[in-house]
Amino acid sequence: MRPGIELAGKQVLVVGLARTGIATALFCAARGARVTATEERPESQIAETAAKLRASGVTLELGGHKAQTFIEQDLIVPSPGVPLMMPALAAARVVGIPVWSELELAWRFLRGRLVCITGSNGKTTTTSLIGHILETAGLPVQVAGNIGTPLISRVDVSSDTGFTVVEASSFQLESISTFRPDVAVLLNITPDHLDRHGHPDPILHVLIPLAGGAASTMYLIALGNSTYAAMAPLAMRLLEAVLRQDGPAANGNSVAIASPGPWPETLAAREEVSQLLRSWDDGAAQRLFSPNVAMDAPFEERRRRIALIRERIGDFGDDPGRKPEFDTPAHCRWWLAGERGTVQAQIQLNPERPPRVQSLTLAVPPAAGSALRVTLDAVVDWLNSLERDWPPSIPVADGVDAGLLARRLRMAAVWAGPCRVGAFKAGDGTASAAAELVGDHATITLTVVIDPETRILRLSDVTP
16 A cells, blocks of 8 residues: 655645656646745746746746755655755755655555666666567556656556556665555666765665565565676675665675676777777767767766866776776776776676667776865775774764774775775765775775765775
């Protein structure tokens, strides 16, 4: 039984006026809520949208967010692109105001059965495929979510006998409350969006919220041939996480699945991407990448990140000292080396014929002297000092147990020995970084996530 909510007369704040925010504001207004929508862009940039919303009775706050507005609401629905660490949202949660994703709100009104598809790669393909299978079987079905149409826009056309297949990103799932689809499909997992989620293992933000209110009987089905993800280790991690529900699965309990080696197309794509990173061309990128690469990050943003990498490590090329690595035949991880550092690049190919690159991730290193680099270096210096207590010079966020953090990192430091910062494996270069620490005895990976404005450490972790 889905929990209901009466919107009539409620103060509802919609944060962000992209496609999902617009649909949410109109949905709530149509049900009698007193809706306010806030957006950073000025009205001159969204004039048509502003007129449409005002005509539906929505109050607008444009050109920036007012903190006071957030704490005067009964419910806040942020758009997927709005980070939950936003100070105004954090302040609202502190005073007990519910902050729900559009998925959570839509699900409470949706009729029929819901199939939810999530994971790092392959969501759109899988969502489309399941929708097609159900349609071919003669069942009433609609697809929605990250694939194009917000789920909340499908509520009014849902039926008790129908199916809805929704593609859900980790951004949409991180602010669910009681959302429980009838079927949840979790595809492969990679450590994406570290700056947003604040943990190197996004399983915590995808699986556990979905499983949190599951019935006493649970089935875990993992299908795969290791082409796109080694499924046996993933299945074991999922099962352990569901059973524990208090943290990431312990290391060392996975079954290793050998990869049959990379596709020739994967090797060729790596060469083409390396050339593209040295000299970007939009036309070449459009031919090489599937459309969702530009949806994940527009080409303009990708050019900006490449420029930051070049600015921070110098002119770069493939690192001749490290061989590329292949987790699956469709995946490649390699390193770009410059005079002042090394960063990791990764690609994942899709199942088209011929395959195209469906995911490209680049680690952006922090700038010298930046808040992130200063914090990273401070943590490494503390690790090398072997001091017992967490240093007061590195402030941590509320909710971070400094004593527990110190013990965890100290154990890794003893194992690795004195270490130095090596290649950067992930991160946006401003709020997050995952760097190899090359020690006398072992190499480990240190993850650091900070608030760039306050320099407060939100998260630090270490993995083998």
